[in-house]
Amino acid sequence: MSSEKIGQARTIEGFGEVMGAASQGERPNHRPYEPQTGDTFITSWAKSGTTLMQQMFHQLRTGADGGDMQFDDISRVVPWDDTAYLLDFDMNSEQPAAPRGFKSHREYERLPRRMRYVVTVRDPKETFVSFYRFIDGWHLERGAVSMEEFMPLWMSGGPGGCDYFTHLLSWYDRRREPDSLVMTYRWAVTHKPAAIRALAQLCEIELTPEIEALVMQRTTREFMHEHKDKFDDGMICRVLDEKCGIPAASDSSKVQSSGSSADALPGSVAQAIDALWSERVEPATGHADFASLAAEVDAIHGAG
Structure with a gap:
């Protein structure tokens, strides 16, 4: 039986086949997300600090009881609607504490209105390297797909996501809205006490x-x-082990021992990202590069 399973992909097209195979079968427990007042969406783009913010949010809301590390997967307690069908997961199952929190990689326009939104934005070149490191050796056979070939997968933004530039522009427009906490990933890491205070204030959690x-x-x-x-x-x-024969022991860790640097990016990929920035982001924001845009977003929150 296991010999019939698809295994790790060797091409970008094969990645799609893996995800298609993983989605086969009945889903008796799946229930899609039903909005409730006060829900919080942690909706950074892929590889831009989503996991860090899930953990920060969950420890904040459980902090009065000493915090919670009893979960097996952070996305069980701060669930991800875009993978819920794949996982046969009930998105409305009771969460360990209030407020309810959910993961997403979506832009504002595809999320429920009148909720709370938490977004960390990151240099696109760093996200590319981090995304590649994440997928290479897990969904993809290690080294089978080069960074130069990886661009279409990077542009997809992960399950339910959108391309990097659509996401960035959507949340940049909401950087001063009271229902949205928009920070750069680097600022949230280097000014963590201020980020914790800002998140607690947004979610009305006594700190x-x-x-x-x-x-x-x-x-x-x-x-x-x-x-x-x-x-x-x-x-x-x-699910990938059961449906596709990709060993659960494959390297899928989102927490690397060291961060991802844009220095690892091939020149042709860096140039392609720069061209997309010049075409889509600079005309809409006036910022010629991510560093300039980040300085503006950081200034909103100050020195912390």
């Missing part, structure tokens, strides 16, 4: 010094890497 200290400690790279099995899409791993 004590004890809770802040707990959230600070549990969102360090060291702590999350120590517990990386909780941040490695374990539920998706199990």
Whole structure:
């Protein structure tokens, strides 16, 4: 039986076949998301800090009870609607604490209105390298697809997502809206106490010094890497193992021991991203590159 399973992909087209195979079969437990007042969407673009913000949010809302690390997968307690059918998951199952939180990679226009939105934005070249490191050796056989060939997959933005530039422009337009907390990923990491306070304020969570200290400690790279099995899409791993024959032990960890640098990007890919920025982002924002845009977004929050 296992010999008939598709296994890791060797091409971009094969990636689509893997995901198609993973979606086969009955889904008796699946129920799609039903909005409730006060829901919070953590909706950064792929590889832009979504997992960090899921963890920050979850530890904040459980902090009064000492925090919670009993989950097997962060996306079980802060679930992801765009993978719920794949996982046969009930999106309306009870969450460990209020407010309810959900993961997404969507732009504002495709999310329910009158909710709360948390977004960290990141240099597109860094997201490319991080996305490639994430998929290479998991869905894709390691080294089978080069970075130069990876562009179509990067542009997809992950399940339910959109391309990087659509997402960035959508949330840039909402950077000062009271229902939206839009930060750069780098600012959220380097000014973490301020990011924690801003998130607590958005979600109307009472923040004590004890809770802040707990959230600070549990969102360090060291702590999350120590517990990386909780941040490695374990539920998706199990489906890919069962449906596709991709071993659950494949490297799917979202928490790397070191960050991704744009220096690893081939010149042709960097030039293609720069061209897209010049075509789509600069005319809409006046910013010639991500560093300029990031400086404006960072200035909204100040020095922390």
